[in-house]
Amino acid sequence: xxxxxxxxxxxxxLRDADLIxxxxxxxxxxxxxxxxxxxxxxxxxxxxxxxxxxxxxAFVQADVTLQASLRSGLNLFDQRNIISVAFEDxxxxxxxxxxxxxxxxxxxASASVLDLHWARDVYGRLEEAGQNPIKxxxxxxxxxxxxxxxxxxxxxxxxxxxxxxxxxxxxxDAIIHHVIKVAAxxxxxxxxxxxxxxxxxxxxxxxxxxxxxxxxxxxxDGNERHMLTHIFGRIGAExxxxxxxxxxxxxxxxxxxxxxxxxxxxxxxxxxxxxGDGGFHHDDTVFITHDAVNCESRQVFKKVLRNGAVGxxxxxxxxxxxxxxxxxxxxxxxxxxxxxxxxxxxxxLEIYADDVACSHGSTSGAIDAQALFYLRSRGVPEAKAxxxxxxxxVAEAIEEIEDEDLAxxxxxxxxxxxxxx
Amino acid sequence: MAMDDVQVKDGVDAExxxxxxxxxxxxxxxxxxxxxxxxxxxxxxxxxxxxxSSKNDEPEWMLDWRLAAYRRWLELKEPDxxxxxxxxxxxxxxxxxxxxxxxxxxxxxLDDVDPKLLETYKKLGIPLKEQALLAxxxxxxxxxxxxxxxxxxxxxxxxxxxxxxxxxxxIFCSISEAIREHPELVRQYLGSVVPVSDNYYATLNSxxxxxxxxxxxxxxxxxxxxxSTYFRINAENTGQFERTLIIADKESYVSYLEGxxxxxxxxxxxxxxxxxxxxxxxxxxxxxxxxxxxxGDENGKGGIYNFVTKRADCRGHRSKVMWTQVETxxxxxxxxxxxxxxxxxxxxxxxxxxxxxxxxxxxxGTKMVxxxxxxxxxxxxxxxxxxxxxxxxxxxxxxxxxxxxxxNYTQCDSLLIGDKCGAHTVPYIEVKNNSSRVEHExxxxxVDDDQLFYCRSRGMDEEEAVALVVNGFCKExxxxxxxxxxxxxxxxxxxxxxxxxx
Numbered sequence: 028x029x030x031x032x033x034x035x036x037x038x039x040x041l042r043d044a045d046l047i048x049x050x051x052x053x054x055x056x057x058x059x060x061x062x063x064x065x066x067x068x069x070x071x072x073x074x075x076x077x078x079x080x081x082x083x084x085a086f087v088q089a090d091v092t093l094q095a096s097l098r099s100g101l102n103l104f105d106q107r108n109i110i111s112v113a114f115e116d117x118x119x120x121x122x123x124x125x126x127x128x129x130x131x132x133x134x135x136a137s138a139s140v141l142d143l144h145w146a147r148d149v150y151g152r153l154e155e156a157g158q159n160p161i162k163x164x165x166x167x168x169x170x171x172x173x174x175x176x177x178x179x180x181x182x183x184x185x186x187x188x189x190x191x192x193x194x195x196x197x198x199x200d201a202i203i204h205h206v207i208k209v210a211a212x213x214x215x216x217x218x219x220x221x222x223x224x225x226x227x228x229x230x231x232x233x234x235x236x237x238x239x240x241x242x243x244x245x246x247x248d249g250n251e252r253h254m255l256t257h258i259f260g261r262i263g264a265e266x267x268x269x270x271x272x273x274x275x276x277x278x279x280x281x282x283x284x285x286x287x288x289x290x291x292x293x294x295x296x297x298x299x300x301x302x303g304d305g306g307f308h309h310d311d312t313v314f315i316t317h318d319a320v321n322c323e324s325r326q327v328f329k330k331v332l333r334n335g336a337v338g339x340x341x342x343x344x345x346x347x348x349x350x351x352x353x354x355x356x357x358x359x360x361x362x363x364x365x366x367x368x369x370x371x372x373x374x375x376l377e378i379y380a381d382d383v384a385c386s387h388g389s390t391s392g393a394i395d396a397q398a399l400f401y402l403r404s405r406g407v408p409e410a411k412a413x414x415x416x417x418x419x420x421v422a423e424a425i426e427e428i429e430d431e432d433l434a435x436x437x438x439x440x441x442x443x444x445x446x447x448x
Numbered sequence: 449m450a451m452d453d454v455q456v457k458d459g460v461d462a463e464x465x466x467x468x469x470x471x472x473x474x475x476x477x478x479x480x481x482x483x484x485x486x487x488x489x490x491x492x493x494x495x496x497x498x499x500x501s502s503k504n505d506e507p508e509w510m511l512d513w514r515l516a517a518y519r520r521w522l523e524l525k526e527p528d529x530x531x532x533x534x535x536x537x538x539x540x541x542x543x544x545x546x547x548x549x550x551x552x553x554x555x556x557x558l559d560d561v562d563p564k565l566l567e568t569y570k571k572l573g574i575p576l577k578e579q580a581l582l583a584x585x586x587x588x589x590x591x592x593x594x595x596x597x598x599x600x601x602x603x604x605x606x607x608x609x610x611x612x613x614x615x616x617x618x619i620f621c622s623i624s625e626a627i628r629e630h631p632e633l634v635r636q637y638l639g640s641v642v643p644v645s646d647n648y649y650a651t652l653n654s655x656x657x658x659x660x661x662x663x664x665x666x667x668x669x670x671x672x673x674x675x676s677t678y679f680r681i682n683a684e685n686t687g688q689f690e691r692t693l694i695i696a697d698k699e700s701y702v703s704y705l706e707g708x709x710x711x712x713x714x715x716x717x718x719x720x721x722x723x724x725x726x727x728x729x730x731x732x733x734x735x736x737x738x739x740x741x742x743x744g745d746e747n748g749k750g751g752i753y754n755f756v757t758k759r760a761d762c763r764g765h766r767s768k769v770m771w772t773q774v775e776t777x778x779x780x781x782x783x784x785x786x787x788x789x790x791x792x793x794x795x796x797x798x799x800x801x802x803x804x805x806x807x808x809x810x811x812x813g814t815k816m817v818x819x820x821x822x823x824x825x826x827x828x829x830x831x832x833x834x835x836x837x838x839x840x841x842x843x844x845x846x847x848x849x850x851x852x853x854x855x856n857y858t859q860c861d862s863l864l865i866g867d868k869c870g871a872h873t874v875p876y877i878e879v880k881n882n883s884s885r886v887e888h889e890x891x892x893x894x895v896d897d898d899q900l901f902y903c904r905s906r907g908m909d910e911e912e913a914v915a916l917v918v919n920g921f922c923k924e925x926x927x928x929x930x931x932x933x934x935x936x937x938x939x940x941x942x943x944x945x946x947x948x949x950x
Contacts, residue, residue: 076529348867366881367849368882369879369880370878371876372877373874373876374890375873376872376873377870378870378892380867383894384891388889389875389877389889391847391879392885393882
């Protein structure tokens with residue numbers, strides 16, 4: 028992944044050949060143009076403003092020195108009716124993906140050898156749109172080199188959630204690129220759990236057509252892993268996009284979410300809750316562009332940090348000229364359980380339309396001593412009381428999940444995680 | 449108190465209100481005084497730095513300091529991160545030193561000052577003579593008085609009330625005089641808050657500053673009057689690089705007012721000032737600014753490029769600093785008055801109104817760096833955008849690991865008038881201990897139609913109604929201003945927004 032500024036060298040030609048080896052026409056084009064984008068942008072540097080609070084080094088250095096822990100037993104959501112897709116060490120495990128009504132599931136590996144595929148209108152396209160105004164070259168690298176991922180074409184309301192569960196062992200790098208296309212009026216829920224590799228670079232492109240609905244729930248855990256994820260969303264008129272992420276492990280996580288509201292009356296919500304402990308660094312970077320009238324966007328992020336954990340939030344609402352009646356809301360809060368932890372935030376607004384109501388709030392502080400005292404006076408042991416207050420602190424983020432059953436699963440998982448630590 | 453002087457001030461305000469109604473897009477202070485100026489040659493080089501230094505009769509150490517800054521400046525890159533857009537500045541196409549010819553011989557007292565200069569200040573409504581200032585101000589202890597140091601282009605032209613201040617032990621003079629008369633103080637503190645290499649414009653200022661104000665308040669002294677400086681850029685193509693240094697020794701207090709204007713010109717003028725405040729134990733400084741440099745015309749032609757570095761260092765325990773600013777002028781503003789809260793229990797406050805109309809661009813805010821225990825800071829920022837202007841709040845709140853039990857509250861509100869302008873908020877929040885609490889909130893909205901409608905239904909015209917609503921929006925900041933400025937600021941808010949509705 029080393030960047031070279033030379034564009035037409037013999038090594039470049041060799042690398043390009045390698046890049047498109049076995050690709051069909053559409054994938055060939057997407058991979059080559061993405062490679063050009065990555066070349067032009069260069070890799071992120073430590074001094075880049077966009078990487079102010081998270082060092083990009085770990086994502087760009089050549090070798091992975093991490094040992095992913097194999098967690099076999101994340102049985103979250105197992106009890107439900109789900110369409111299950113398993114990844115192991117960055118590969119889809121089933122030779123044939125499950126069939127489901129109202130949608131088709133394919134692997135990128137099998138679709139990319141074809142000359143024509145519906146994914147050509149989305150794959151790399153949304154990522155490309157998300158490169159402006161800020162370069163996200165690691166996402167372009169992903170588009171260029173990813174060989175595996177899940178492609179879902181949603182044509183109606185899919186009843187059961189699609190569940191991607193990834194497991195990994197060893198020191199592998201995983202570069203995965205998912206594409207979800209939600210047709211007009213269609214609806215789907217995507218759940219992602221587990222870890223793809225010791226170091227993962229994951230891109231999820233979601234194209235939601237008019238009046239389509241997309242729900243996304245993600246649980247990130249694991250121990251020593253590094254993970255960089257990008258969600259690129261294009262949201263049509265009256266459509267809805269909701270993404271929630273729970274992060275309760277991993278050494279380094281950066282979740283970027285880049286959404287563009289292009290149709291009127293659409294609504295999006297991006298939420299996250301994270302529990303950080305020890306050498307844990309978690310970064311949520313959100314960029315929402317309002318380019319249509321009467322849209323709503325919400326960002327709700329809660330971070331609970333202890334033992335020197337670091338939580339980062341960079342959120343931006345960009346309201347373009349003409350995007351009147353925009354309702355933008357953004358809240359980022361941290362609960363620092365001890366003196367060594369850090370919360371670093373940069374909540375931004377950039378507004379070029381006047382008839383809007385945009386607000387952001389950010390707070391940081393310790394646990395409320397009075398609330399703690401109250402619980403203890405009622406006979407709740409201190410550790411339990413801290414857990415209870417922690418749960419109530421992150422509740423606002425979990426409430427962003429629309430499906431109450433899934434929200435309850437997340438809450439249960441969180442309670443379990445808290446009591447286990 | 450002479451009544452005719454009182455009326456001069458009232459007269460100016462009334463006249464302005466008239467002007468607002470009658471004319472569109474004109475600038476109240478847009479005339480220039482025809483005074484013979486003495487210029488140093490255009491451009492910037494070591495020779496110019498030496499010339500400025502020799503014109504001010506500076507000692508060797510000061511020249512060395514300037515030259516070091518100049519050499520450092522050559523290595524620096526102009527910052528480009530602010531959300532402002534302006535043509536590249538040709539630093540060699542500027543005059544770095546200009547002073548009225550009549551200043552060749554330093555005036556002994558105000559009576560020796562060129563009457564035309566004094567006339568200029570009178571037109572500005574600046575009260576160089578004491579009476580004019582006291583206009584309609586309620587005096588808490590008999591009378592309230594203000595001492596003024598006026599900087600005209602590059603030279604400080606007169607400091608009133610010297611004798612009385614001296615009696616109290618307060619030193620208030622131009623910085624060039626301070627370099628000659630109080631070298632030990634200047635050497636100790638100059639550049640100790642804003643180091644020579646701090647940033648591009650501060651470094652440039654360190655090399656070429658020609659004058660500015662110097663204040664020293666001795667231990668235990670409450671400065672008997674408010675101190676004031678008025679800056680005015682009069683000559684064409686000159687940059688004004690003033691340098692202000694205020695030292696508040698233990699248990700002292702001073703309130704300092706700063707105002708700025710510039711005549712109307714169709715070429716942009718450069719202004720790069722540095723203000724350093726030093727606060728020792730239990731000291732308090734209140735620093736208020738009303739800035740209405742020429743903002744350029746409706747099409748963005750001309751105006752001042754205002755690149756200012758202001759910083760307060762609360763070195764002492766329990767020291768307190770308060771920045772209040774009303775920024776209505778300048779074509780481009782790049783200004784972040786900051787507080788370094790080093791002493792335990794020290795406090796920093798920042799109250800700001802930034803109005804950008806027509807083609808103005810403002811990128812302004814503050815930095816609150818909490819280093820000491822139990823430190824407190826408060827930021828209230830009100831940004832108003834109209835016309836095709838861009839207004840950005842950019843700020844930092846940093847709680848260092850050792851700043852235990854500290855507190856910050858930040859509120860940034862933006863108001864948009866019209867759909868061609870922009871309002872942006874870029875706060876940085878860094879919390880590195882858990883006993884501190886940080887709260888930040890920001891909102892962006894437009895002028896409330898219901899409120900406008902109510903005002904209109906009571907017979908106000910649209911412009912008056914907007915001015916009233918906007919003044920209400922800014923209330924918290926206006927209340928933080930000293931009395932003299934509060935009135936002027938309210939009027940300024942109305943003037944600045946003139947032509948923005950309808």
